[in-house]
Amino acid sequence: MQQDLDQTLASGQPPSWLMVVDTRKCIGCDACTVACRAEVPTGPAGSIRRVIKLELSLGSRQWAIFKPINCLHCDDPPCAKAVPSGMIRKRPDGIVELRLDLLKGPYAMAAAAACPVKAIHIDNGATFTQSTPAPQAYEARSFVEYGSIYSRDPATTRLKDTARKCTFCAHRLEAGMLPACVTTCITGAMYFGNLNNPNSFLHELMPDRRIFAKHQHMGLKPRVIYFEEPIPEAEHLDCAACHS
């Protein structure tokens, strides 16, 4: 993966990013959830990455199924259609980019409501320790999102009422670093690469795996693709388990 990224940056050619999640390897540990929060600070109002945990019991057999969810970076993003044009942009590299300064209040809510996987949340600017006897400075550290500087300093934060979601760690990609969730995944369940790179590992990874049929039916053209558990019973799961 790192090689793919290095080649992409060296080539100077525009990439086409794709994230692949092999849910057979996912153990629902939420390492990615925390890595995401540390990399791109969010508050108690929501999470850019979450991991759905489902269990199935049929007869004497039990299954547990884990599914990490974040913005799918759809090629035809429903969120963009739900708000005035210019607020949500589909970039050439595939990333769905939010204009945080514009996408606020009702617009943010409209975008969030339009997402079929609930991957957008409304930030309230709060920190986890602001209600404690000693709020902590590390929570207010500055960070970069879509090229602008933000902070959760409660007095000055510009994140209140703002829509937040996955950026594919665009700021890391530019520096030659893979997305935080991908590097931290303790089972190697996540892959990230450039479909435009003819040498990308993605081309070998893709053909032999089954992609969850239901998602194809949704017509989203997502850039986050799931390889599924070989559990036929999983097809019987209620969509609401993930999508409500």
Next chain:
Amino acid sequence: MAETVTGSTPQGGSELCPRRQVLSSGVLLGGAWLAAALKAAQQAGARAPARASDYIYTTCLQCNTGCEIKVRIQDGLAVKIEGNPYAPRTMDPHIDWNTPVSEAARLAGYLCPKGQSGMQSAYDPYRITKVLKRAGKRGENRWVTIPFDQAITEIVEGGVLFPQDGGKRVTGLRELYALRDPALAQQMAADVARIQDGRLTVAEFKEKYKDHLDKLIDPDHPDLGPKNNQFVFLWGRLKAGRSDFFLRFVRDSFGSVNAHGHTTVCQGSIYFAGKSMADQPSGGTWTGGAKAYWMADTSHAEFIIYWGANALDGNYGPPLKAPKILRGLASGRLKIAVVDPRHSTIAAKAWKWVPVKPGEDAALAMAMIRWIIENERYDRRYLQNCNRAAATADGEPTWTNAAWLVKIRPDGSGGAFLRASEIGLGGDADTFVCLRAGRPVAFKSDDAANAVEGELFVDTTLGSFRVKSALQLLYEEAAQKTLWEWAEIAGVRLADIVALAREFTSHGKRAVVEIHRGVSQHTNGFYNTLATLCALNLLIGNFDWTGGLVYGAGAYGESGGTGRPFQLSSHPARLTPFGIDIIRGGATYEKSTIFSGYPAKRPWYPLASDVYQEVIPSAGDAYPYPIKVLFLYMGSPVYALPAGHSLIPTLLDTDKIPLFVCSDIVVGETTRYADYIFPDLSFLERWEFHRTHPSIVHRVSPVRQPAIASPNETVRIYGEEMPISMEAVFLAIAERLGLPGFGPGGFGTADLRRPEDFYLRMVANVAFGDSSTGADVCPDASDEEVAIFLEARRHLPRSMFDPDRWAAVVGPQWWRKVIYVLNRGGRWWPYEYAWTGEQVRAKFGRLVNLYQEKPALTRNSMTGEFMKGIATYVPVADALGQPLDHKGAPLTLITHRSMLATKSRTISNYWLTHIQPENYIYINPRDAAQLGLRNGDMVTVVSASNPDGAWNLGHGAIKPLRGRIQITSRIRVGVISFELGWGHWSYGAEDLIIDGRKLPADPRRAAGIHANSAMYVDPYLRSPLSDVVGGSAVFYDTKVYLVRS
């Protein structure tokens, strides 16, 4: 900016947190902070943190896996923690150690969610930064801050320290530092050993030492040792480096035998069974076994039975094992089965889940053993080898005593091994006998020249001795019941037993039974371990094989050794601690002067040490003697132990524990009972050498080093400024008492005036490497790497990082090598180096005991009966061997770990509790239906020994045993479980009164249930139920009621 955030000495702010950590108190809301922050960020621009100087590499301690981490520093604060790509725990395969740090900067290894939240343990709003002294009665949780020096004076000198206790005088450490002469201590220690062996009478001893009897706890019982032993040091989590430092104080300088760890609350019975498996014959006895055990070579195994081991949530541990397991499953290389009453995360990935009844693990193992033997699916070639030469001839690194002959007692039980000399075959006390072609053959275990193989199943008479082979004894144990009967006891399907046994014996040496707490934390934990880890793995002879059972490759010797530049154990006047310790660990009841028949007042642990649950209750019973001062370091026995509530009355009693001194980073569930709490450094602020675990086949030396500034008040000791820490406490006491081994000349010629004097030398030893000739000494850091090293530490105050002084400690020859190691956070073998083809490089390479003579010849101090030397099925029982009386309660209570919590110390991690705000009591739908419970109902847990369903914290404070149920088919019928780590009543979960001011609790930190106090209190001991053989504290043998509330 840097000055604002990392000023060297905290000023102002609350007692809990100095102002520089406080964000919204008004001080920092003005323009200065924000402007500085923005400026720094703008300077960084949209740059992602790819610079090497943005990171400090250190070692996690969010759990005991101890993963190597890199901490990203921004504006002087830790903002993100990632896995270290140089290390096998967090990258698989890991990058080469010699990769420049500038290249490694943009690489991150794996890390679990706890590890990534680690800065929240340090940046905790409830962190204490000054010394707290209790203001009220013990346990009332009212405190005053006092100067560090005052606290040291009071603890050393004693006196009326707490007028509110009715003018009671407290004995200080100076009075307990009674025996000070190393030569005298050594002499007395030797004579006490002679008393125990019956070669010296107490009267003779008293006469010989008549001028020194005042130094003893009890002159009529010299084997209790000197008064120094009345100082007890108890720890929860302590790793190498820090343990070397602390034990240097407690044992070598102060001369107390009472330094006790927490092993038995984790998996003591595995450790001590492992020790017994590893013992080697020596002079007629068995010695040399380390407190250690074996795990799978996860990278290459084809079949692993995870038995009571949740390798994807705990079990040393997720980043280390998960990639190997999941990759193995995805590729088809690996198949796993899980034996656990609960369908754990790893069960979710398993070929087969076998929900055994809690505590009946040995029954399942016995059935497998019987099937394997009767179907001849064992490795005959391996088991026949009686000694090293025979093993070597077969290419086997290890051998076992399956064919060795054991003398049978009249009652049919196995006793000692037959010695060749007993049947006229000569030899010495270590010459044993096997049968070959019907004739006895003498051999020595470690003989590399004369290969001896023996018959496996022997039951005969030699001379006047009835003898059986060890494997015969194992088979007889397994043949006591039919497979069907064993299946009934274990509560599993016979077909599953056969399938497990067949699969286990279908992969040659690439199959493993890996066990953990689920096997050991029962009253029969020791024997469960012998049946599972020991017997099953020996039957297939998988020890030291690639994909088999491995012992771990250990760590580089940081404390010294041949050729290494610094000998950290050197001491100018080392005392020899002696006497029976407070937990009677490694001691033989019958040899003591306080033997008074069976049962003993409290159990003796001749095979175990570090019996965590025994320290405070023993102090409560003053058995074998009263203690005067208890130090507790990074431990919370009240919270962590099963039935931890049974310790509270003793902790509240200032007669039984006259002085209770704690080291902690917060006021926690146990430290709330302290007389004094010294703030410690968080794991991100300090030194330690976390070393390794059995399943790590690479030699690893992760270094824990300061990554962030400590918020603690700084103090001056031996003229040196340092933040308050546990080291600072010991250094200050040593300075006050003039203890040898610390301060100027602490190492003889070199000084030990501050922590770095100790730890940097250890780093230099790691840099030196393994070769005694210096052949693998590490390179010097380049100028660029030196610059990165300094730049990365620009935020650390001088009291924690003084490069000139650091360089002087190790000297110019070592300084750049030390930087090389510290820049990478340690040192590791290259990935491929760990295996030599079919075997692992780091081998155990010795005898592994299937039959264990030492336990077989040791009496249980409670029943007076001999322990067993071979795997056996023993039902769950109390200390006296009686069945437990649950008063009809229907549900067996067990516990488990979630990846999101470590027992007592992650409730401060808001990123984790945001994902799972509370824990649950998990119950099978059938049990829920029977009790009329619905998902989400609140219930109170009630048991025979806790009919009130509450934690009684003292002084009227109560924490109800109340939690929310979650109905799931992922647990066996009749069993309930809860995740450890929630249900706190302290650690920020209760209001604190400090200097008369109230610091309000955070309700998020009180969420959930901690049901340990429902666990069985041993009726005879009035303390937590224990495995009196292996020492484990018992978590899983209690039955409870759930009452809707």
